Amino acid sequence: MREVNEQQILALAPNAAAASNGKKISQKGGFVKLERSEDDTFYMGECSGSGKSNYITSADYIDENNPVYRCSCPSRQFPCKHSLALMYEMLAKKEFGICEIPEDIQKKREKKQAKANEVAKPESEMTEEEKKKAEKKKASAAKTAKNARVKKIKTQLEGLDLVEKVVMELMSAGLGTIGGASIKTYQELAKQMGDYYLPGPQRLCSQLLIEIAEFQKDQDESHYDAAISVLEKLWSLIKKSRQYLNEKIENDDVTLEDTVLYEELGGIWKLSELEELGKNKKDASLMQLSFWVVYDEARKEYIDTGCWADLDTGEIYMNYNYRPIKSLKYVKQEDSVFGVAKVPSAVFYPGDGNVRVRWDNAQIRPYEQTDYEAIFEHAVTSVKQEAKAVKNFLKNAMTQPWMIQLISFNKIGKIGEDYVLVDKNNDTILLGDMQNMEETVVRLSMLPNASLLENQVLLGAFYYNQENRRLMVQPLSIITQDAVVRLLY
Numbered sequence: 001m002r003e004v005n006e007q008q009i010l011a012l013a014p015n016a017a018a019a020s021n022g023k024k025i026s027q028k029g030g031f032v033k034l035e036r037s038e039d040d041t042f043y044m045g046e047c048s049g050s051g052k053s054n055y056i057t058s059a060d061y062i063d064e065n066n067p068v069y070r071c072s073c074p075s076r077q078f079p080c081k082h083s084l085a086l087m088y089e090m091l092a093k094k095e096f097g098i099c100e101i102p103e104d105i106q107k108k109r110e111k112k113q114a115k116a117n118e119v120a121k122p123e124s125e126m127t128e129e130e131k132k133k134a135e136k137k138k139a140s141a142a143k144t145a146k147n148a149r150v151k152k153i154k155t156q157l158e159g160l161d162l163v164e165k166v167v168m169e170l171m172s173a174g175l176g177t178i179g180g181a182s183i184k185t186y187q188e189l190a191k192q193m194g195d196y197y198l199p200g201p202q203r204l205c206s207q208l209l210i211e212i213a214e215f216q217k218d219q220d221e222s223h224y225d226a227a228i229s230v231l232e233k234l235w236s237l238i239k240k241s242r243q244y245l246n247e248k249i250e251n252d253d254v255t256l257e258d259t260v261l262y263e264e265l266g267g268i269w270k271l272s273e274l275e276e277l278g279k280n281k282k283d284a285s286l287m288q289l290s291f292w293v294v295y296d297e298a299r300k301e302y303i304d305t306g307c308w309a310d311l312d313t314g315e316i317y318m319n320y321n322y323r324p325i326k327s328l329k330y331v332k333q334e335d336s337v338f339g340v341a342k343v344p345s346a347v348f349y350p351g352d353g354n355v356r357v358r359w360d361n362a363q364i365r366p367y368e369q370t371d372y373e374a375i376f377e378h379a380v381t382s383v384k385q386e387a388k389a390v391k392n393f394l395k396n397a398m399t400q401p402w403m404i405q406l407i408s409f410n411k412i413g414k415i416g417e418d419y420v421l422v423d424k425n426n427d428t429i430l431l432g433d434m435q436n437m438e439e440t441v442v443r444l445s446m447l448p449n450a451s452l453l454e455n456q457v458l459l460g461a462f463y464y465n466q467e468n469r470r471l472m473v474q475p476l477s478i479i480t481q482d483a484v485v486r487l488l489y
Contacts, residue, residue, distance in 0.1 A: 002040055002061065004090045011363040012069075013084055014077045015321070016335040022084025026092060034089060035099035042101050045086045049073060057082040059090075062109055076331055149254040152197055153245050156265055159196020160242050162189065166205060167235060170212075183213050200264030201241070204234040207298035222435065225466045229401070236397040241265055260351045260398065271358060274347045284346035285311040286357070287371055289459045290476040291336040292438060292488040300325045304334035307404060307459065307476065308357060311340070311371060314378020316404045316459075317348070317357035336489050339364040340371055353393060354404050367484070375479045379406035379457040381424040387471050390462040402434065402463040404476070412444060412453040412475075419444055421458060421473060432472040434463050440475050440487040447478075447485070456480050 013019035025031075025047065032054060033046035044058040057071040057080070069079040089096075126134065166189050186209055193202035208230045215223035244261050248254055256262065258277050263269060274280060290307040304321040321334040341362040349356040380386050390403045411422045412431070419431040419441055433439045447453065457480075460473040478485040 001036070001093065001096070002043070002090060004087050006091060009084055009087045009091065011361050012079055012087075014079070015332070016337060016364075017332055018077055018079075018081050019084055021081040021332075023088050025081060025085035026088035030085060031089060031094075034094055034096045036096040037101045038098050042105065043086060043090060043096065044099065044102075045082075045089060047082050047085065049082070055082050057086050058105070059083065059086055060105060060109070076327070146254055150249070153248055153254065156197050157242065157245050157249075159193055159198045160201070160238055160245075162196065163193060163198065163201045163205065163234070164238055166190070167231070167238065170208070170231075183209055183216075198265060201234060201237055203298050204230055204237065208234060210297055222467065226435070229466075233397040237261075237264060240398065258350045260349075263349070269349060271347045271360065274349065275345070277350075279350065280345050280347045281310075282345055284341075284343040284359075285371075286317065286341045286343060286346065286362075287311055287367070287375070288337040288339070288341070289316075289375075289479065289484055290486055290488045291334075293333070294436065302328075302333070306334065306337065307354075308341070309375060309378070309406065309459075311374040314374075314406060316354045316406070317346075318354050318404075319357055336486075337364060338484075339366055340368075351399075352396070353399055369482070372479065372481050372483075375406060375457055376408065376481070379408040381408045382427065383407060383421065383423045383429045383473075384425070384427045387429065387462065391464075391471060394464055402461045402474075404459065404461045406479075407458045407460050407473070408456075409458055410455060412458070419475075421460070430468075430470065430472050431460075431475055432465055432468075434461065434474050435466075437474060438488060443487045444475065452478050452480065452485055 009022070010016075010019050013022070030047050030049075031045045032048060034043075035045075036043045041061045042058065043061075044056065047055045047057055049055045053072075055071055055073045057073075058069070060068040060070070069083040071080045071082045073080055073082055075081070166186055170186065187206070190202055190205040190209065193199075193205065208227055211223045211227035211230060214220070215227065241261055241264070244259070245265070256267075256273055256277065258279065286308040288306050288308050291305065293302055293304050295302050299322075301322050301324040304323065306319040308317045308319060309315070310317065321331075323331045323333065341359075341364055343359045343362045346357050346359050349358075386405055386407070390405075393399060393403055394401065407421065407423065409421050409423050410426070412419060413422070414420070420428050421431055422428050431441050431444075433441050444453065456478050458473075458475055459477040459479065460475050462471060462473055464470070465472045476486075476488050478487070
């Protein structure tokens with residue numbers, strides 16, 4: 001019987017919750033039937049679930065380096081909890097009956113092998129007819145893809161005209177004078193942007209209208225300020241997107257580029273595409289330092305956010321899991337990771353600041369002493385110098401409204417009612433909570449040990465506080481020489 005260890009299962013799991021749920025299914029006897037092929041390359045289980053029929057899950061090991069996990073459940077996670085549960089059954093040495101490999105699995109194997117042979121066959125071994133056929137097929141696919149991309153770009157340019165019309169009308173009317181009826185009209189226009197492959201502008205327009213509607217209700221100036229900030233970003237995105245798309249058409253070049261505009265304009269990055277652009281790092285060691293969940297009203301989805309430190313460089317990266325309201329029963333929530341992810345290939349998205357990171361698989365190991373030492377080594381020591389860099393970064397309307405950094409500090413204490421961080425140069429910066437973010441400053445008063453506020457490293461988010469008109473830092477975690485004390489989980 002095939003040997004499986006728990007580390008392999010955890011590395012394959014899309015998140016800790018999926019692994020935990022899979023283990024529970026196995027422990028509670030969720031499988032009513034277990035079978036495997038005589039050659040030990042195929043495992044299959046019938047598992048009871050929430051649906052009317054039992055789920056059929058399988059693991060195909062015909063390719064030892066690239067096993068295939070399948071399940072009949074509707075989950076979008078891969079592997080799903082049922083596939084992980086099947087591996088936990090193998091780990092527990094449960095009894096598997098011997099079965100024939102199903103016909104549909106045999107066909108899938110043959111199809112995959114035929115495709116692999118076709119791709120693997122070197123040109124030197126092809127006949128002239130095979131070469132011509134391969135070249136023709138490749139050229140045809142490239143032409144079709146290019147024509148589709150050009151058509152999409154022209155549609156997007158038409159959509160940008162609509163977005164600009166909405167923005168100009170809003171500006172002409174005055175944001176503070178728009179009534180409920182007008183907002184409904186603009187909301188309908190914003191919905192139309194989805195037909196033009198413009199999710200970025202559509203989301204910003206929706207967010208703008210939400211802030212205006214809230215301002216109309218309570219006359220709170222913070223909503224008006226937020227609306228102005230969104231409007232600035234939306235206008236900047238319109239101008240840059242139009243220039244970018246027109247240049248694509250003029251230069252007859254629709255290839256992918258290292259730009260945030262691609263995703264803002266409806267593109268969905270594949271990991272392979274980002275790797276081709278050189279946006280990856282081999283054998284990365286990433287340490288999660290904070291985790292939180294927010295609800296984005298404009299996107300109508302929850303966003304699970306993990307904050308990771310690269311132990312080699314000290315760079316702070318973000319990992320996002322999007323859960324649309326309409327798909328909550330299919331997309332499971334991510335969970336905190338208390339450990340270091342050993343990632344064979346980490347892939348990074350275009351952008352500045354704390355860019356998004358993704359990976360296919362990783363092995364989570366416990367914290368080690370050298371991990372904490374690396375955090376201390378990479379932490380910045382001057383908040384004054386970092387604040388200057390952050391201010392320049394935040395001037396770009398296209399960037400995120402914060403910058404997360406590791407900050408080495410002498411002390412965190414109170415001046416009056418406010419908490420202040422004092423760095424190694426005795427320079428100070430005020431601590432505060434960002435709008436629409438869970439409050440963390442108050443938790444500084446709940447720490448069990450006063451030593452946590454002296455000579456440690458803070459994971460903090462630099463941001464511009466509109467109300468106070470100053471740069472501030474929201475504390476996310478405190479890192480000591482032997483622990484990570486999270487203020488957000």
